[in-house]
Amino acid sequence: MPLKERVHDWLKQHRKDGISLLQNLVRVPSTAGNESGVQRIVAEWLRDTGFDVEAWEPDGGKLAAHPYFYSPRDRFEGSPNVVGVLRGTGGGRSLLLNGHADVVPEGDLGQWRHHPYGGEVSPEEGRLYGRGASDMKGGTASLLLAVRALRDLGVRLRGDVILQSVIEEESGGAGTLDAILRGYRADAALIPEPTNMRIFPKQQGSMWFRITVRGRSAHGGTRYEGVSAIEKSMAVIHHVRELEAARNARVRDPLYAGNPIPLPINIGVIAGGNWPSSVPDTVKLEGRIGVGPEESLEQAQAEMAAWLARLGENDPWFALFPLVLEWFGARWVPGSVDPAHELVRVLSGHYRDVLAKEPAIEASPWGTDGGLLTRLADTPCVVFGPGLTQMAHFPDEHIELDRMFEVAEIVALTIAEWCGIEEDLAR
Amino acid sequence: MPLKERVHDWLKQHRKDGISLLQNLVRVPSTAGNESGVQRIVAEWLRDTGFDVEAWEPDGGKLAAHPYFYSPRDRFEGSPNVVGVLRGTGGGRSLLLNGHADVVPEGDLGQWRHHPYGGEVSPEEGRLYGRGASDMKGGTASLLLAVRALRDLGVRLRGDVILQSVIEEESGGAGTLDAILRGYRADAALIPEPTNMRIFPKQQGSMWFRITVRGRSAHGGTRYEGVSAIEKSMAVIHHVRELEAARNARVRDPLYAGNPIPLPINIGVIAGGNWPSSVPDTVKLEGRIGVGPEESLEQAQAEMAAWLARLGENDPWFALFPLVLEWFGARWVPGSVDPAHELVRVLSGHYRDVLAKEPAIEASPWGTDGGLLTRLADTPCVVFGPGLTQMAHFPDEHIELDRMFEVAEIVALTIAEWCGIEEDLAR
Structure with missing residues (x-):
């Protein structure tokens, strides 16, 4: 029986286990600082699947010096990264699979109809509800199911598989950054962030900015004696809109x-x-400014600074009191992989085989840890996952369970083709 | 010697006492809740000048039911109103003189070159510095000097003089409201708020509003899937500007x-x-919306509500999610006295006599407790004082001491003419 059918059957037989796995992951409220419970589940699953597993707490002091480091915290005690390595038999390409363990806070409980950490399954809808179901425990579950299926089916891979469950993606990628600095890299990488089943060879980066607009105070009854910073900020917002238009007019991708x-x-x-x-x-x-896949953060910063400085040309107020532009908080490095890259080809091929339709190949409207892998670790990263983009960070986040199993199937076949298998055993 | 010269000489001789009085008033940081120290000084001065003095703490529970009541607090323990009454010999008109004892907070100390409660005098500049120097302890000192001068000069008045030192002007007039409800009223009133020596027969009222603008959330990377409440608020601000233009186009005064x-x-x-x-x-x-001297708060509220509702005519978003308009916090009742009113004539006459120039007669750009007196107590109120409008509420607030003594002189002569004096004794 061809591998495709064997993987498909295995996933069908293990549907309950897969749902339980995702339930267990979702039931741990793994907001930043509380990831250890999820990481234990992942580490155990990887060990049981034959991976060599390493878990460590990133060293915030060391990370802080890195230009791409950002996190609201600099101590990661109790927040381990987990990486499992399945050594190949040799002669194949390595593949890095990356998912993040952290979830954003559930927010106002009153807006949820389903408990954010209940892992509730609605069989009629085919959905599993909970914070992180789409972003991105469902994607991580796809990865874990894919490697378990290959192991159970006795598939021996030639190239290494490195499966990472990282912390701090939501706040700027410190977990993946630390894994890179520890030396983990591969011939290519895949991150199953919630893409609605679209394949993203390119990813937008982004940064946060703060603009301070000055006015001059006065009593409201004689407001004409002052200068309203609110009215001045309206001109600034308009000017920023024009910058957005100018930047997007250049996008030809x-x-x-x-x-x-x-x-x-x-x-x-x-x-x-x-x-x-x-x-x-x-x-x-x-x-937040979106940074093009082929652009650098520094280029975007310089362009915005120069653009804002031009406000003073038309309004002398801004020449007297220039805007203050700061870059603060989170930043996500953009990433770009040639859409003709071999991993995109392999992934697309199995997408077609499994789903009998053409995949949508796009550039992402938001950043992931993939930018760090592509730019910093020389590990071309493609993003493709089962989660629902529009549910990420929202109340009643959920995932369509069929998508999770479809991605598991596509990923298992992609691993097999990318890493290569010992043919005699695979048949 | 005519009264004018006698008052003038008395003030010259008592210049040091007048400055000490203002210093003592300014050195008490009489922000809301901390007025008692200032009120003791005023009460003592009034008693020493022959006034019958009453001090009482307003009853917040009773006040709360009044439509014109506003204060951030509803308990006034330790915050007395002080009213002194000097009974006339009969047959004259009564005059109510009103000053407020409360000051706004000093704000950021780092912005002051002079200590806000130091009462520092700069002899070269002829200024006294401190929070409240202009708004309006300097004005109150003018009143206290005026009545003391008349007493010292043996002037016997025919009409009653009622001198009030009230609390809570800065937060909406609860002190004056309570004095009105206690029964204090007169044939006319004068409030020496900081008008830069201008005479205001009319005063603008004002109210605070809050407009809530709705948007629809989305991830910033796909911002086109949402509706920015910031962009919608720009349309609202523009629309409010148009309302301001329409309202002011009607002003012919x-x-x-x-x-x-x-x-x-x-x-x-x-x-x-x-x-x-x-x-x-x-x-x-x-x-804050300014309310015309002849307009009612309710008219202005209704006009603004109707105007905001019209936004939905051009942008269906506002029809779906109408703006929420609330009236909250402070409100100051407008007031209007005919510029030909006898008190304006008397005051202007002495202004001309003392300063040898024409007074500026205007309508105020902000509210005072005078609106309450005019509208609620049937006591036509004119505002005229020595303080610097532009220093009120600002760091390094100060007063020009010459103005304080000039106003004292003008007010003393105004009291004498308005109330009438026993001619045999006045000469």
């Missing part, structure tokens, strides 16, 4: 063809003034 | 002739969103 704003600049927070009847003298804007 | 925006709408606070890479789903705007 067909992978962004269907995207109305490939590289958005989002202003997410505004805060200014402190008294209803005073003219506000300061407004702070905080936002 | 010559007292507002020199004012670029007689009835401003100030947006003082903006706050929205909570995550740089999310599309913000809520923005709150807080501001």
